[in-house]
Amino acid sequence: MMQFTETPSRPLHQITPFSIPTMNTTNQVHQARQWPGFPTSSKGLASFGDANCMEQLLVHCANAIESNDATLAQQILWVLNNIAPPDGDSNQRLTCAFLRALIVRAAKIGTCKMLAAMANARFNLSIDTHSFSVIELANYVDLTPWHRFGFTAANAAILEAVEGYSVIHIVDLSSTHCMQIPTLIDAIANRLEGPPMVKLTVPGVSKDLPPMLDLTYEMLGSKLVNFARSRNVVLEFRVVPSTRADGFASLIDQLRLQHLVYAETSEALVINCHMMLHYIPEETLSPLPNANSIPYTFEPSSNQSLRTMFLKALRGLNPTIVVLVDEDADLTSNNLVCRLRSAFNYLWIPYDTIDTFLPKGSKQRQWYEADICWKVENVIAHEGLQRVERVESKSRWVQRMRNAEFRGVGFGEEAVSEVRTMLDEHAAGWGLKKEEDDLVLTWKGHNVVFATAWLPA
Incomplete structure (x- = not known):
């Protein structure tokens, strides 16, 4: 956890609740074309209360929206709105997030004009994601092992790989704004041979992905430098303007130039990838944006995504270690229903875990669930370059790393013990x-x- 002295002073932001206008249900449902199994009374709604039925309702609704069947879509939306309140149990809140995302999709693509008009006229569908102070973000990260697991495993692997190096260059590709670095500095400071010099490079990506930070990277870097100094570690912090949309091409170029300078020194190069690489465009996003202008040293081809190109470029830097941590799901399908099913059967987890430790109405719970709602909307409501939540499974990333000529290295017993x-x-x-x-x-x-941890093959 980041141990800076700072007083959080941000106001509370909530997910804006919404409700579908209630129809004169019995008459209108019977007059409309029936959807098989559609309940015609409030008693029938009870049978739709479990997660499997909610998923099926969402699938039927998605198909209706995609086929521009406004009558059927509105019927199903009415059911969903009645069985999935935004303050219900974990399955209901999860379903409410998907319901909201489907309405946003209908309004966005405009194929279902009745729903689009209804959404635009009656709902405020914006999500108020919170901008965290450093202390708030550190506490947010500490709430669950979702991020801490990766921090702990990665730090153990990094410490083992850089043993004996007098200079360690860490490239931190992380969605959590360097929240992992203080614990790594603490561990490095306690090395028997004394602390090394640490260089920290981060891409200056646009801060539009949750969790969001309320200060600049330059300000964050200043805090990290001071923190390292308090641990007798010399830290150099550098921000390289770069974007995930082009596969961090500017960052790769800068690292390549540095590699030419420091190749003969005892500098360790650590590439720490924490839930960031899935924001790099992959194969299902076609055609490859600006492929011809990307300054990598190999030719892009029709079956080579920016992810593949990025990993091959990393391999060319001959890093000391690459650590890759990410969510184990597949949200890349171009088929909306496939994507919806995958997301629904993965994103129940954060909703379920929240109920074990955060009470209803707490600020942290509202911030946490707003970030999940953002993810749901991005997966369901958006397409093309706007759909940046393109998570891939572990097996797919393992294959990518092997194809880029990396070999996996296991985590030692000490790392496993620390995680436990x-x-x-x-x-x-x-x-x-x-x-x-x-x-x-x-x-x-x-x-x-x-x-996962990787070395050049």
Whole structure:
């Protein structure tokens, strides 16, 4: 956890609740073309209260919106609105987020004109994601092992890989704004051979992805430098303007230039990828944007995504270690229903975990769920370059890394022990399993986040 002295002073932001206008249900439902199994009374709604039925309703609604069947879509939306209140149990809140995203999609694509008009006229569908102070974000990250798992596993692998180096260059590609770095600095400061010099490079990406930070990277860098100094570690902090949309091309260029300068020195190059690489466009986003202008040293081809190009460029830097941590799901399908099913069967997990430790009405719960709602909307309501939440499964990333000529390295017993100790601080539903060289965080037996470590083959 970041241990800066700072007083959080941000106002509370909530997800804006919405409701579908209630129809004269019995008459209008019978007059409209029937959807098989559609309940015609409030008693019938009770049978739709479990997660499987909610998922089926969402699928039927998505198909109706895609086929421009406004009557059927409105019927199903009425049911969903009645069985999935925004302040209900975890399944209801999850379904409410998907319901909202489907209405946004209808309004956005305009194929279902009745729903689009209804959404534009009656609803405020914006999500008020919170901009965190450093202290707030550190506390937010500490709430669950969702991020801490990756921090703990990655730090253990990095410390082992950089042993003996006098200079360590860390490239932090992280969605959590360097929240991992203080614990890594703490560990480095306690090395038997004394602390090395640390260079920290981050891409100056646009801050439009949750969780969002309320200060600039330059200000964050100043805090990190001061924190490192308090641990007797010399830290150089640098921001490289770069964007995930072009595969961090500017960052790769800068790293390549530095590599030419420092190749013969005892500088370790650590590439730390924490839930950021899935924002790089992949194969299902076609055609490849600006492929001809990307200054990588190999030719892009029709079947080569920016993710593939990025990983091959990393391999060309001959890094000391690459750590890749991400969510273990597949949200890349171009088919809306496939994507909806995958997201629904993965994103129930954060809603379920929240009920174990955050009370209704708490600020942190509202911030946490607003960020999940943002993810749901991006997966469901958007397409093309706007759909940036393109999470891939562990097996797919493993294959990508191998294709880029990296080889996996296992996590030692010390790393496993540290992860287990960290999990003991959280709810009993969290677990850890090893899959070959990799570590996987689980919730009630379901894969959540994976951690992998790689060396140049």
